[in-house]
Amino acid sequence: MIDLRKQDHLGVTSSSENGDIHNNDAFLFLGNCPAHRYEAIITDPPYEIGIAGKDWDCKKLRIDVLAYQFHRVLKPGGNVFVFCSDFQFGDWYCELSRYFPKLRKFAWCKPDSVGFNKGMFQESFELGLHACSEDSFFDDQKYYKNHMVTGKTSGKERLMPDPDEEWSEKKGEKALHPTQKPLKVVEELVTALSKKGDTIFDPFAGTGTLGVAAKKLGRKFEMVEYGFRNHIAAWDRIRGEE
Template sequence: MIDLRKQDHLGVTSSSKDGDIHNKDAFLFLGNCPAHRYEAIITDPPYEIGIAGKDWDCKKLRIDVLAYQFHRVLKPGGNVFVFCSDFQFGDWYRELSRYFTRLRKYAWCKPDSRGTNKGMFQESFELGLHVCSENAYFDMEDRYKNYVVAGKTSGNERMMPDPDEEWSTKKGEKTLHPTQKKLSVIETLVTALSKKGDTILDPFAGTGTLGVAAKNLGRKFEMVEYGFRNHIAAWDRILGEE
């Protein structure tokens, strides 16, 4: 019997009343996507740093292509938020500034981040970039001046492989997805950058945190995830919220 969890890619789509998850290549999906489809894009693409030796995080990311496609599929007045590594930040800023007039840095502070670096300071933040046009929507019912978003990077929220699966004990491989974001962080972004009923795209969905946040907050979602195991995990999370 074939264990579908170990299949790299099957090209399926899982659909619900709240949104869809596509097991597809993000670049191909974006290339075939109609223009002006989404009110917001909130995503966490690969960082290109080879974390835990993962192949998907070692390949060169075509940030120029993604910036163009994000602008093309976004509705006028929409928002884009991208998590990125520090050495990617300049590329994201340069490419997105070709299409958007407002760009703001964002730092997710992680005071409870785990691990030690002997002889070094502990790195405890991740960068993000919020871009939009002059007339973009922003939640004015809450105030975000000097706003600090902090939270653990691991713990009960991190998804584990199924009990009968073999998994590594290497750094970054003790959970199903090594860079899963905290739900409250994504919910903050969803609230700030979209209205109820809006549709949000995440073309690098991982284990589906954006979909859970969107559903919790009355938004629609469309997510793309190439890894079939992550696709299953994301869909299980969405069904678990029913």
């Protein structure tokens, strides 16, 4: 029997009145997406950390193609926000600055980071980048700093492991998705960068944190995720909010 959870980009779409998740490849989806469709793009693409000698997350991301497509599918006056790894930051900055005149770095600070890297400062924040135009929307109800302090994704919002996965029993509390972002941080981005009723796009949905935040805050979402297991987890999570 085929285990559907292990299949990638099957092309199915899960739809609701708040938005859709497409089980597809982000580049294929973007290639077929009409221009000027979204008010905002808030996304967390793969970090390519494996390129530095590991055998996971090591596929080269075409940041040049993504920057071009993000600008194309965004409505005029829209906002783009990307989380990124340290060595991607320069590429994202360079490629997005071809299309957007205003760029600002952002840090998600994790005071509960653990681990010891001999001879180095301990890693305790992740980078993001906001790109927009002179006339882009920015919420003026609050004063926003370009950093936010929250712990690592934890507690109720952290997805439990899939009980059918062999490693899940051994590792107990390990989250289903290793790079799930905290809802509080994503909610802050959604509030600052979009209005109620806007549609926000996330082509690398993971477990759908953007969709959960968008729905909670009265925005619509369109998301793409090519791992079928993540797609299902994201969908269950969004429906669980109902």
